[in-house]
Amino acid sequence: MLKMRNHKQKLLLAIAVLLFPFMAIGQKTNYYIKDATAKDQQISDSQxxxxxxxxxxxxxxxxxxxxxxxxxxxxxxxxxxxxxxxxxxxxxxxxxxxxxxxxxxxxxxxxxxxxxxxxxxxxxxxxxxxxxxxxxxxxxxxxxxxxxxxxxxxxxxxxxxxxxxxxxxxxxxxxxxxxxxxxxxxxxxxxxxxxxxxxxxxxxxxxxxxxxxxxxxxxxxxxxxxxxxxxxxxxxxxxxxxxxxxxxxxxxxxxxxxxxxxxxxxxxxxxxxxxxxxxxxxxxxxxxxxxxxxxxxxxxxxxxxxxxxxxxxxxxxxxxxxxxxxxxxxxxxxxxxxxxxxxxxxxxxxxxxxxxxxxxxxxxxxxxxxxxxxxxxxxxxxxxxxxxxxxxxxxxxxxxxxxxxxxxxxxxxxxxxxxxHLIATDLNAPDYVWAYITQGKGGYAIMLINGSPTERVSICLDAEFMAKKQQANKVTFSEKQYKINPKTLIPIRSEKPEEERVMLKKGGCVELAPQSITIFQIPQKI
Incomplete structure (x- = not known):
């Protein structure tokens, strides 16, 4: 009985080794965006x-x-x-x-x-x-x-x-x-x-x-x-x-x-x-x-x-x-x-x-x-x-x-x-994702741009100005809002970005649709 159990364990281990590359590919990678520290000189604050x-x-x-x-x-x-x-x-x-x-x-x-x-x-x-x-x-x-x-x-x-x-x-x-x-x-x-x-x-x-x-x-x-x-x-x-x-x-x-x-x-x-x-x-x-x-x-x-x-x-x-x-x-x-x-x-x-x-x-x-x-x-x-x-x-x-x-x-x-007011940003994401953070009297706004025509991307929001849990206004523009006639090149759909109230968690992740611009308007912490 013990020998059979060892045999099964070896078999399962072999299968796991063979399947690991495919399991890894199938896993979603979570990337992040932060507001950079004052020491980070990659991006200077500007109007x-x-x-x-x-x-x-x-x-x-x-x-x-x-x-x-x-x-x-x-x-x-x-x-x-x-x-x-x-x-x-x-x-x-x-x-x-x-x-x-x-x-x-x-x-x-x-x-x-x-x-x-x-x-x-x-x-x-x-x-x-x-x-x-x-x-x-x-x-x-x-x-x-x-x-x-x-x-x-x-x-x-x-x-x-x-x-x-x-x-x-x-x-x-x-x-x-x-x-x-x-x-x-x-x-x-x-x-x-x-x-x-x-x-x-x-x-x-x-x-x-x-x-x-x-x-x-x-x-x-x-x-x-x-x-x-x-x-x-x-x-x-x-x-x-x-x-x-x-x-x-x-x-x-x-x-x-x-x-x-x-x-x-x-x-x-x-x-x-x-x-x-x-x-x-x-x-x-x-x-x-x-x-x-x-x-x-x-x-x-x-x-x-x-x-x-x-x-x-x-x-x-x-x-x-x-x-x-x-x-x-x-x-x-x-x-x-x-x-x-x-x-x-x-x-x-x-x-x-x-x-x-x-x-x-x-x-x-x-x-x-x-x-x-x-x-x-x-x-x-x-x-x-x-x-x-x-x-x-x-x-x-x-x-x-x-x-x-x-x-x-x-x-x-x-x-x-x-x-x-544009503030410094620390982004860890694929090269087809770009991001900007702005600040003003109305609070903060994070813009995330996914340029991939096929990939959905998960980005974790970990900015210092975010509360542990808070409501935000999510604004999205994607192919759901805009599409052209490929022959005439005239838009057959051109609509205002979609807005919805969402609950955000500091460090929590959001998903970006392919070829989309997503903005999160976040009020200042009270």
């Missing part, structure tokens, strides 16, 4: 950036005035909106008084399209060509008319001038009670053109009209890029740091003379390579109130969340370089020069990753990384886009319902559920 979006004169008024869009944009609580529209900034005469005639000022898209279809030219009338002298259009700044667009250094008229104007955009931004950032034409424009815009925003008060309080003025747009009108100079050579700085000095002198209180900045670099920025900071005769650059960090062929999220995190290195240059060349301004990311999105190429749930997950990471890096202003690109293969816009006008795309919901969650 969340002022967040906003971009709008352009090429938008139709009906898009901007759409009730659903206005409501959704109001819900985002934008802190700043940038105008008049990316690359158009280097091609735009903001004021067309006595050049662009009133009868053509507000031509609508239907009339424009029907004129083109009939073989006509919608710009054959509506412009006083006698006011073109020596390669420039002679605008009368004593009045205002909608502006117009040119297409080269010779200032030839474009065949398309947009469907709104800067007056409409200024009023639109002002209706949201947020800051305005204007990008002036330093590609093909003149210092007088920029200075007159500054004057006009203030002098409207002289005509019993409410002035536009524009604090931020950006000099040019991505002039380091050969796709920009103004990158190639009249002699055929390309824009250089020296030429950019020469123009910057002349423009800012004229603009500050018009209003010394405005904030001016550049170089509006097209990427995190930060072209022209060190040279601009190093020339201490340049007035600088903020440094601006753009970030579309993922490569065109990137589709994997982990890879794209890691590219987003490189914003920390870019901002560190800028801060080091400021400390080196302008130590007295180390705490006063703001850092502005005035265009950001997942990648340049507008493919499916820009509109499916991956952009929500990626954008949640990008906003967190910008906050961690110490970015002061973060302006998403952009509000609308109609690209059939994807789209940077938070809304697609080809979608009759103007249903928000996924990126909208990442901004929505940061704006509505997170607090305003």
């Amino acid at each position: 969340l950036p002022i967040m906003g979006t971009n709008i352009g004169v090429y938008y139709e008024e009906s898009w901007l005035m759409n009730f659903e869009v206005q409501k959704r944009l109001h819900d985002l609580k934008p802190g700043i909106i940038r105008m008049p529209g990316g690359s158009w900034s280097n091609e735009l005469y903001w004021n067309g008084n006595r050049v662009r005639l009133e009868k053509e000022s507000y031509i609508d898209k239907q009339t424009w399209d029907s004129t083109i279809k009939a073989g006509g030219n919608p710009i054959a009338v509506g412009f006083d060509t006698s006011r073109y002298h020596n390669g420039l259009w002679d605008v009368d700044y004593k009045g205002y008319a909608p502006g117009f667009r040119i297409k080269n250094n010779e200032h030839e008229l474009s065949d398309y001038h947009g469907f709104t104007d800067v007056l409409f955009l200024h009023k639109y931004i002002q209706s949201y009670g947020c800051e305005t950032m204007v990008t002036v034409n330093m590609g093909t424009g003149t210092p007088k053109m920029a200075a007159e815009w500054v004057k006009w925003t203030k002098q409207r008060a002289n005509y019993a009209r409410q002035p536009f309080d524009v604090k931020y003025w950006e000099l040019g747009n991505e002039l380091d890029g050969d796709w920009e009108v103004g990158h190639f100079l009249p002699d055929g050579s390309a824009m250089t740091a020296a030429e950019y700085i020469r123009r910057y000095k002349i423009f800012t002198k004229a603009m500050k003379a018009a209003d010394p209180s405005i904030k001016v900045g550049g170089s509006v670099a097209s990427s995190m390579e930060l072209v022209f920025i060190e040279e601009l900071i190093a020339d201490t005769s340049c007035p600088i109130d903020f440094i601006s650059f753009h970030a579309y960090p993922s490569h065109d062929n990137d589709t994997d969340f982990v890879k794209m999220a890691n590219e987003a995190a490189k914003v920390n290195q870019a901002v560190r370089r800028i801060k080091d240059w400021i400390s080196k060349y302008r130590p007295a301004q180390s705490n006063s020069i703001e850092i502005a990311l005035t265009e950001w999105n997942i990648k340049v190429k507008e493919d499916i990753t820009t509109v499916d749930i991956r952009n929500a997950l990626w954008s949640a990471v990008m906003i967190g990384e910008m906050a961690k890096a110490g970015v002061d202003i973060a302006i998403q690109w952009d509000l609308f886009s109609t690209t059939p293969t994807g789209g940077h816009g938070m809304f697609n006008p080809l979608d009759s319902t103007m249903t928000p795309r996924s990126q909208y919901w990442a901004s929505y969650m940061w704006s509505n559920y997170m607090q305003n």
Whole structure:
């Protein structure tokens, strides 16, 4: 009997040894998140950036005035909106008084399209060509008319001038009670053109009209890029740091003379390579109130969340370089020069990753990384886009319902559920999980992002600010809330994040659904 028992024990042991690897694989691994101690210098505490979006004169008024869009944009609580529209900034005469005639000022898209279809030219009338002298259009700044667009250094008229104007955009931004950032034409424009815009925003008060309080003025747009009108100079050579700085000095002198209180900045670099920025900071005769650059960090062929999220995190290195240059060349301004990311999105190429749930997950990471890096202003690109293969816009006008795309919901969650102060975080989790903790008057908020399309993850919450047991508000955004039509790329489901009251235990674990953003709003311990 004893021998049989030993035989059975040996058999069971052998089976256990054989099955152990499979048993281990089947077990769930519990990971954790903590608020880091003061000794942990991996992440410094910082404020969340002022967040906003971009709008352009090429938008139709009906898009901007759409009730659903206005409501959704109001819900985002934008802190700043940038105008008049990316690359158009280097091609735009903001004021067309006595050049662009009133009868053509507000031509609508239907009339424009029907004129083109009939073989006509919608710009054959509506412009006083006698006011073109020596390669420039002679605008009368004593009045205002909608502006117009040119297409080269010779200032030839474009065949398309947009469907709104800067007056409409200024009023639109002002209706949201947020800051305005204007990008002036330093590609093909003149210092007088920029200075007159500054004057006009203030002098409207002289005509019993409410002035536009524009604090931020950006000099040019991505002039380091050969796709920009103004990158190639009249002699055929390309824009250089020296030429950019020469123009910057002349423009800012004229603009500050018009209003010394405005904030001016550049170089509006097209990427995190930060072209022209060190040279601009190093020339201490340049007035600088903020440094601006753009970030579309993922490569065109990137589709994997982990890879794209890691590219987003490189914003920390870019901002560190800028801060080091400021400390080196302008130590007295180390705490006063703001850092502005005035265009950001997942990648340049507008493919499916820009509109499916991956952009929500990626954008949640990008906003967190910008906050961690110490970015002061973060302006998403952009509000609308109609690209059939994807789209940077938070809304697609080809979608009759103007249903928000996924990126909208990442901004929505940061704006509505997170607090305003980012605190250091200690996360032990797979590389597809990212986390951020914020603190404010409303208590704390923990954001957990699971980028895996298949894996559920268990994370233990072990933050010092948590009570042993307490109620919290759980907010979840996942494929349950958002899904696109794979053929049209238009959302077939785009819903507000789900909220529910839950009981949390300090050290207790929560489960994250695949491809989800989960926030726990936790009140301060009493």
